[in-house]
Amino acid sequence: MPHHRTLAPPLRPGGELPVIHPELQRHYDSLYDLLLNGRAPRDARPVLDVGTGDGLALAAITMGTPLHGVAIDAASPAHWMGPADWGVVRADAQRLPFADRSFRSALMVDVFEWLRHPTVTLAEIARVNSGPILLVQTDWDGLWFQVDEAEHGRDLVSAYTKGAPENLRSRIRSRGAEAGLSVEGISSVTISTDSLKPGSLAWDTLDSIRRHLVLESAQIRARRFDDWRRELQHAAAEGQFTMSVRRVVALLSRNGGDRA
Numbered sequence: 001m002p003h004h005r006t007l008a009p010p011l012r013p014g015g016e017l018p019v020i021h022p023e024l025q026r027h028y029d030s031l032y033d034l035l036l037n038g039r040a041p042r043d044a045r046p047v048l049d050v051g052t053g054d055g056l057a058l059a060a061i062t063m064g065t066p067l068h069g070v071a072i073d074a075a076s077p078a079h080w081m082g083p084a085d086w087g088v089v090r091a092d093a094q095r096l097p098f099a100d101r102s103f104r105s106a107l108m109v110d111v112f113e114w115l116r117h118p119t120v121t122l123a124e125i126a127r128v129n130s131g132p133i134l135l136v137q138t139d140w141d142g143l144w145f146q147v148d149e150a151e152h153g154r155d156l157v158s159a160y161t162k163g164a165p166e167n168l169r170s171r172i173r174s175r176g177a178e179a180g181l182s183v184e185g186i187s188s189v190t191i192s193t194d195s196l197k198p199g200s201l202a203w204d205t206l207d208s209i210r211r212h213l214v215l216e217s218a219q220i221r222a223r224r225f226d227d228w229r230r231e232l233q234h235a236a237a238e239g240q241f242t243m244s245v246r247r248v249v250a251l252l253s254r255n256g257g258d259r260a
């Protein structure tokens with residue numbers, strides 16, 4: 001399975017700042033609003049970002065805002081591309097090196113599907129955090145490349161999304177409930193785009209799929225993949241291309257709210 005399956009913007013060679021895909025800008029803005037959950041930024045910080053990776057998704061959500069906090073990941077990032085003023089700590093989210101209620105918000109983007117013990121992990125995040133937990137997970141079942149309304153390349157997309165959890169919403173609800181959390185809100189967000197220019201969301205998503213299928217796991221020959229991509233590019237030039245992807249966005253909180 002591609003362990004870095006994410007919708008975060010890629011690191012551009014030589015780039016200093018993350019490039020946010022314009023197709024996702026509104027989505028990231030709404031994630032920021034959800035994280036505040038009606039509070040002023042000063043009441044929502046410090047924030048804990050769980051499974052931050054290289055920090056690009058965190059940067060996309062919080063860049064240019066007064067939020068700050070600590071980002072943790074079980075692996076050390078090769079290059080930290082997240083906000084410069086955040087702490088970065090190597091830690092397993094199942095055993096966080098923080099005192100109870102050290103944070104006032106928590107964020108976890110595209111990590112849920114990789115958790116070995118989601119209930120234990122969610123309970124541990126709730127222990128160190130007195131505020132809401134914003135859990136975002138791409139629902140890879142909802143990744144589609146369409147040409148003229150018809151799906152194109154399902155076998156290639158399925159090889160990439162293999163192993164992704166089904167019934168994400170009910171899974172998040174039940175793991176949350178087992179961890180003593182209630183769901184304040186849960187929704188599926190569909191992001192669609194008809195652009196396939198270099199650097200667009202669809203372009204970069206195809207690049208990730210290619211990297212996984214052709215280079216890392218050698219399941220698909222480069223030529224087969226490139227033929228598919230060329231067909232999609234032709235369709236895009238004729239205005240007949242769409243990519244859609246779905247994300248589940250859940251806001252969890254401790255049962256009984258934020259009382260001590």
Ligand SMILES: C[S@@+](CC[C@H](N)C(=O)[O-])C[C@H]1O[C@@H](n2cnc3c(N)ncnc32)[C@H](O)[C@@H]1O
Nearest residue numbers: 004006008051052053057073074092093109110
């Ligand atoms: C797909 S990446 C997502 C990175 C980033 N949040 C994003 O959206 O681009 C998943 C990350 O979760 C981390 N991770 C998985 N399980 C973890 C755990 N138990 N504790 C800490 N980090 C974990 C992985 O090391 C990886 O960096």
